[in-house]
Amino acid sequence: MNQQQLRKIEFGVATGIFLLALFSLLGPSFMGDGRIDFRDGFRGRFDRYHQVFDYYLHVVLPLMTKITFVYLFFMFLNFLVVPKFLEKEKWFTGSLLVLAGVLTLFVALMVANSYRYGYMLGQYQTIRGAHTQFAKMAFLNTIVFVILYVFYYAIKTAYAQYLHKWVVEKVLPNQAAREIAIGTILWLALTIITYGHVRYSIFFFGPVMLAIYYFTVYRIFPEFQANGRKPKLWRDLVVLVILSNTLMVVIAAIFINGNGDVAVILGLLSALASVVATIPVCWLLFRARLEQQSTVIGLQKALGRSTADLDFLRTQINPHFLFNALNTLYGTALQEQASRTSEGIQKLGDMMRFMLHDNTLEKIPLDKEVAYLQNYIDLQRLRVLQSPDIKIEVNIDESNCHHEIAPMLLIPFVENAFKHGISLRNRSSIVISLSCNEGEIFFDVYNSIHPKPENDPERNSLGIGLNNVKERLALLYPGSHELSIRQTATGFFVHLTISVKTHNAQ
16 A cells, blocks of 8 residues: 555545534534524523523534634645655745644634633633633644644554554455454444434444354354354354343443443343344345355356466467377387387377366366376486486375366476475485375375575475465365475475365265
8 A cells, every 4th residue: 555545545534534523513403403402501601601602603613613624734734744845854844834734723723712612701801811711722722633643643654664564464355354344434433423312222232233243254154154053053143142232231331320221121122133133134145245256266267267278279289290290209219119218208198188188177087187197207207217316106096086176186286396306416205195085085295305506596486386276276176175285394295185075065
């Protein structure tokens, strides 16, 4: 987030607070019948000193003036003086502008105070004495606002230097945190702009609704979707409703001076609203989100396949010519009795046939994937056959491997092992294991690690090539696979379990 984006957010938040404050001030006039009763003490002060009281002249206009000029003072400092003068070290011009803004705010507050506290004209013996008091109050208010802005600017600067990166990397990607933050802002805004019983209801019910939304959408409903246990679902919902509303009753009793009866009534109404409205709405939102995620995953799969098909077509340069050339080389190698060469050409041809045909399918039998792996490993063995310090061990048990799998899902781990685990100067080892049971595929790869020269472009790329296969697993087998990757000083370990039965059930 750059400075321009941050200023847009500041402008939006400040303007929103300003409008909410104005609405809160003007709300009683709009919501009621226009007759505002101030017999609670404020109007009495005017009556006591024989001053004529007018609600709009002594309440609305002075407060509107204060709110407006404080808002304009913040805009003036934050978007003009500080960024264009003070931060660019134009101290003289910036100081003059700050002084002009402070004096303007002081005069506006003093005039507003002369109307807001007009009863003081009768309280003091002279008009000058009352205006001196108005000036003192305006001076103190101005100092407070300046200090608050300095404090705000210090917090903003500290956030930009120390917290912004953490918020961007940890908080913003967290959908739950974003939604709870938005819900909290809406709750506070509705509390400010509403009145009477509606305001109290929103104030007390809001946190309960937010808690129920978070725990149902991100905890209870996902667990039920995964295991389908209805008794646990009902138990968790009942506990959530009871705990959240009990806590609300306790807080409400404290706020309304220990009036337990009113607090209990609020709790019962909140519990009823939770059961009748909040939980059903949360369930509908959860189901809609699942459908949306399913649609997005389907589009991602289609896009991935389209991209793969396009890349495949770009590289498919007359495959028949390549097959014919390989067949010619294979026949020549047999005539010359070059058995290793002919074997390598045959395996390379089988791999190309797999890439051209089976790789375009959504799923293939596991034995075809294994055959491709075997051909790849055999070709690598031909390359390092003359090196006695290189150990390649393959343990593949296909007795229960009658499953289907997405093509080219296992080979990246093996390619990574040969890419980083083979050294012609150091003792090297690669161990590859694969086995299955009725519902799962187990795949393990180990390779030794060797230090690379400083100028080797592959020095810092260990494991980076695995990111694509991680994303592919997450896309093709969500919740149906377990991938564990561990690296030590001397070895790199990969363990992959794919729950084929669970994935097919989904």
